[in-house]
Amino acid sequence: MAQIKIEALDKSFGSFHAVKSASFTVEHGQFLCLLGPSGCGKTTTLRMIAGLELPTAGTIRLDGEDVTMNRASARDIALVFQLFALYPHMNVRRNIGFPLKCEGIGAAERDRRVVEAACILRISHLLDRSVSGLAGGDRQRVALGRAIVRKPKCFLMDEPLGALDTEMREAMIHELRALHDRLGATTVYVTHDQLEAMAMADRIAVMNNGVVEQVASPRDIYDRPASLFVADFIGSPPMNLLPFRGGLQTGAQAIRLGERDVAIPAAREAMAESELVLGVRPEHVRFTDRGMVRGEVYGTEYLGTTQIVTVTTHYGALKARSPSSRSFRTGETVGLDFRPDTLSIFDKASGRAIRTALHEGGARG
Amino acid sequence: MTSATTAHSVVEPSATTRRFAGSLVVLYAIITMIPLVWIMLTAFKSPDDAISYPPKVMFKPSLEGFCNLFTTRSRQTPEFIRSLGPPQGLCDSIARSRNMVVAGPSNYVPRFVNSLIIAFGSTVLAVALGTLSAYGFSRFRVPLKDDLLFFILSTRMMPPIAVAIPIYLMYRTVGLSDTRLGMILLYTSVNVSLAVWLLKGFIDEIPREYEEAAMIDGYTRFQAFVKVVLPQATTGIAATAIFCLIFAWNEYAFAVLLTSGNAQTAPPFIPIIIGEGGQDWPAVAAGTTLFLVPIVVFTVLLRKHLLRGITFGAVRK
Numbered sequence: 137m138a139q140i141k142i143e144a145l146d147k148s149f150g151s152f153h154a155v156k157s158a159s160f161t162v163e164h165g166q167f168l169c170l171l172g173p174s175g176c177g178k179t180t181t182l183r184m185i186a187g188l189e190l191p192t193a194g195t196i197r198l199d200g201e202d203v204t205m206n207r208a209s210a211r212d213i214a215l216v217f218q219l220f221a222l223y224p225h226m227n228v229r230r231n232i233g234f235p236l237k238c239e240g241i242g243a244a245e246r247d248r249r250v251v252e253a254a255c256i257l258r259i260s261h262l263l264d265r266s267v268s269g270l271a272g273g274d275r276q277r278v279a280l281g282r283a284i285v286r287k288p289k290c291f292l293m294d295e296p297l298g299a300l301d302t303e304m305r306e307a308m309i310h311e312l313r314a315l316h317d318r319l320g321a322t323t324v325y326v327t328h329d330q331l332e333a334m335a336m337a338d339r340i341a342v343m344n345n346g347v348v349e350q351v352a353s354p355r356d357i358y359d360r361p362a363s364l365f366v367a368d369f370i371g372s373p374p375m376n377l378l379p380f381r382g383g384l385q386t387g388a389q390a391i392r393l394g395e396r397d398v399a400i401p402a403a404r405e406a407m408a409e410s411e412l413v414l415g416v417r418p419e420h421v422r423f424t425d426r427g428m429v430r431g432e433v434y435g436t437e438y439l440g441t442t443q444i445v446t447v448t449t450h451y452g453a454l455k456a457r458s459p460s461s462r463s464f465r466t467g468e469t470v471g472l473d474f475r476p477d478t479l480s481i482f483d484k485a486s487g488r489a490i491r492t493a494l495h496e497g498g499a500r501g
Numbered sequence: 502m503t504s505a506t507t508a509h510s511v512v513e514p515s516a517t518t519r520r521f522a523g524s525l526v527v528l529y530a531i532i533t534m535i536p537l538v539w540i541m542l543t544a545f546k547s548p549d550d551a552i553s554y555p556p557k558v559m560f561k562p563s564l565e566g567f568c569n570l571f572t573t574r575s576r577q578t579p580e581f582i583r584s585l586g587p588p589q590g591l592c593d594s595i596a597r598s599r600n601m602v603v604a605g606p607s608n609y610v611p612r613f614v615n616s617l618i619i620a621f622g623s624t625v626l627a628v629a630l631g632t633l634s635a636y637g638f639s640r641f642r643v644p645l646k647d648d649l650l651f652f653i654l655s656t657r658m659m660p661p662i663a664v665a666i667p668i669y670l671m672y673r674t675v676g677l678s679d680t681r682l683g684m685i686l687l688y689t690s691v692n693v694s695l696a697v698w699l700l701k702g703f704i705d706e707i708p709r710e711y712e713e714a715a716m717i718d719g720y721t722r723f724q725a726f727v728k729v730v731l732p733q734a735t736t737g738i739a740a741t742a743i744f745c746l747i748f749a750w751n752e753y754a755f756a757v758l759l760t761s762g763n764a765q766t767a768p769p770f771i772p773i774i775i776g777e778g779g780q781d782w783p784a785v786a787a788g789t790t791l792f793l794v795p796i797v798v799f800t801v802l803l804r805k806h807l808l809r810g811i812t813f814g815a816v817r818k
Binding site: 186187188207208209211213214215217218219221223224225234235238239282286 | 708710711713714715716717718719720721724729732733
């Protein structure tokens with residue numbers, strides 16, 4: 137398996153700048169998700185790694201070897217497409233064996249490896265079926281079979297679960313991750329679904345407008361978003377963002393929000409007086425009568441063990457996660473408080489997160 | 502009968518509508534078949550029956566038309582005919598009953614072969630060129646793509662015969678007059694625009710992912726085209742081939758103008774089969790009947806693809 141190193145990758149289609157100076161590294165055996173809204177450049181990035189698009193600038197290294205301008209066929213990479221791209225004029229066996237045929241592998245050896253791949257994916261009983269009659273999940277497995285049969289350096293997947301129904305998707309998430317672990321493969325996986333990314337990835341690269349906003353573990357992405365976009369994109373409901381004006385000294389432990397001081401993780405850089413944004417996850421909002429923010433309950437969404445309470449405040453609508461045992465009346469006035477050690481602060485102009493004690497040390501307990 | 506109480510679908514046609522539509526189609530089919538059937542009947546008539554008035558629907562079948570189509574004959578005195586040995590085969594005996602002897606084969610077979618070579622040759626060429634350029638237009642960022650496609654289409658905007666004189670002069674100068682190659686090139690150039698447009702539609706419908714998957718699996722683009730795109734475009738290729746073949750097979754005006762002795766095709770040859778004292782209608786009809794056979798065979802062979810191909814865009818899963 138291989139390490140994939142992307143350096144300052146750029147891609148323009150005419151005047152449209154699809155990918156802007158993307159850089160990240162996928163280590164041996166790592167599962168990296170490229171996550172972002174549609175049109176953010178994640179698929180273009182993947183296609184450049186695959187060799188289906190040539191970058192405008194930048195380099196792609198596979199195990200240290202510069203493959204930037206190599207043809208797709210010369211890269212030894214497997215790609216699973218969103219719509220699976222199973223050849224309708226071939227049956228399952230020939231579909232899976234198709235990449236081997238190209239390498240000039242003899243029929244006996246080819247069949248042995250097709251059967252082996254089919255065993256791993258538990259589709260041995262389907263080998264002689266036509267692909268057009270297969271159910272979504274089985275098509276997905278055949279597409280995976282075609283990818284793994286060649287034992288490539290790495291796997292690329294372009295929203296492979298996008299075409300499946302929810303139930304199948306849940307099952308395939310676990311199956312894909314298990315397959316990845318079993319093969320020890322390096323995998324780059326494109327998705328717009330944060331739940332998929334959170335559930336599967338070792339590391340997530342969040343992209344927006346062609347820019348890689350943050351590359352980190354799912355936990356870091358969630359707890360320590362590097363930018364306003366990541367904070368807003370990740371999490372359901374997303375992070376609450378409260379705009380305020382103020383400055384920060386290095387070491388400051390609080391910010392001035394309206395009339396009150398709000399405790400924050402100690403700042404590790406200074407910030408001149410400017411427009412800032414305070415970010416707080418819904419589960420870090422506490423209901424307390426002595427709260428620093430007051431508001432009116434607008435409505436609740438019941439989610440089983442928890443509920444999402446929307447509160448209209450001076451800073452706009454805030455969403456709080458609360459145990460569903462507690463009941464709220466619409467129109468009720470409540471006080472809100474934030475857990476200080478979890479708060480993020482962003483510079484509104486650049487969208488960048490300001491370094492605080494939050495970014496130090498390992499994962500929070 | 503219980504229509505008032507029976508639930509029926511709003512979108513499905515009712516049984517009455519279906520029967521009515523069915524009989525209309527059958528009626529139309531019968532009307533279009535009449536000239537064809539008449540030609541086939543005429544092919545088996547004797548020359549007298551063929552021109553009798555009122556026209557004969559019932560008649561004694563004869564193979565004289567086919568004999569006259571394939572042979573040339575010369576009139577002889579009865580004494581000379583009597584001096585010959587027994588007749589050589591059926592056609593000879595028919596000829597002798599009319600005081601003639603078979604002098605040799607007619608030009609029908611070589612003309613028919615010319616038609617086969619020219620029509621199939623130009624079809625293969627037009628479809629091959631059309632498939633490649635349709636693929637190029639469909640998959641690559643071709644500069645001025647829309648203008649080029651419009652230009653290709655615009656070659657169909659006038660009747661081809663409008664440029665007959667320039668082509669005639671051109672062909673005479675470059676030595677393509679009355680050659681099979683010349684006719685193949687001419688029909689190809691007329692058909693290739695149709696082929697490009699038809700096939701581009703079909704190839705657009707084939708998702709790019711198929712080739713991309715093949716290229717990632719280690720194939721070159723051309724291999725991917727051959728192994729993945731072509732098999733899925735068969736429907737479109739078959740439909741296009743039939744359209745091209747029918748045009749090249751039936752083309753008359755250019756064939757009259759540009760061919761004579763060497764490369765003449767069957768369409769200009771058939772109507773000039775002269776019998777004694779006028780048109781030999783049974784021979785003309787026999788020539789026409791046989792002329793239909795290759796198209797019918799080709800269409801029947803490809804009918805499975807054709808039916809899906811003409812209702813465009815049926816490629817997607």
